[in-house]
Amino acid sequence: MTNWWDEWYTLRAKKEWYLARSAYKLEEIDKKYDLFKEAKVVLDIWCAPWSWLQYISKLGQKRGTDQLEQVIWFDIKPVSIMLPKVVTYAQDITDRPWVSKILEDHNIHTIDVIVSDMAPDTIGMSDIDGIRSIWLIEKTLRMYDTYLKDWGRFAIKVFMWPWFEELIRDLRWQYWHKNIVTFKPKSCRKKSKEIYIIKRY
Numbered sequence: 001m002t003n004w005w006d007e008w009y010t011l012r013a014k015k016e017w018y019l020a021r022s023a024y025k026l027e028e029i030d031k032k033y034d035l036f037k038e039a040k041v042v043l044d045i046w047c048a049p050w051s052w053l054q055y056i057s058k059l060g061q062k063r064g065t066d067q068l069e070q071v072i073w074f075d076i077k078p079v080s081i082m083l084p085k086v087v088t089y090a091q092d093i094t095d096r097p098w099v100s101k102i103l104e105d106h107n108i109h110t111i112d113v114i115v116s117d118m119a120p121d122t123i124g125m126s127d128i129d130g131i132r133s134i135w136l137i138e139k140t141l142r143m144y145d146t147y148l149k150d151w152g153r154f155a156i157k158v159f160m161w162p163w164f165e166e167l168i169r170d171l172r173w174q175y176w177h178k179n180i181v182t183f184k185p186k187s188c189r190k191k192s193k194e195i196y197i198i199k200r201y
């Protein structure tokens, strides 16, 4: 049965030329937590078909100041896009040495904001899908440690499958406890198990 609320976001995305309705999730997170405040360098991982990138690129125009210097983008799928200040790589984000090399080639040693909209290929068995999802996130967490500035922020999509609570507990332990929060944007599909872990500042 059609869920009209879900459908409304899909139609809105078409009308506003977003490649996916996911853009509204990022917009909600940004509005609530001021995710991109004063951000100069942004890393967007797992990002095809790049609706988040479209949102990030428009930020300067929306706010009247464009402090963004560089947005770097990784997805395993190649995409050819031309957006100002955006560099894109078809790269497996779990391949740390390559990712580090690419960041170094761009002279990126610290990052203000990392956004991660990861979605594994699911098979419908929640335990296995849950393990895959957490495994992929765990593989990238060291990168946050290495590159994120002290006051840096992140938004990571996770699925409320097994080990989700443990991941949050670990992140709260690793970062300042009260700065790690969870948030489910209204624009997420109603039946979806996804939720975002935010490091705010």
Ligand SMILES: C[S@@+](CC[C@H](N)C(=O)[O-])C[C@H]1O[C@@H](n2cnc3c(N)ncnc32)[C@H](O)[C@@H]1O
Pocket (backbone or CB within 6 Å): 019, 020, 022, 023, 045, 046, 047, 048, 049, 050, 051, 052, 053, 074, 075, 076, 077, 091, 092, 093, 094, 117, 118, 119, 120
């Ligand atoms: C939900 S989509 C991201 C949507 C995006 N944020 C947007 O706004 O359009 C998840 C993406 O993760 C990518 N992905 C899955 N495994 C990956 C990996 N190991 N390395 C890089 N990207 C991967 C998929 O190709 C897919 O495009």
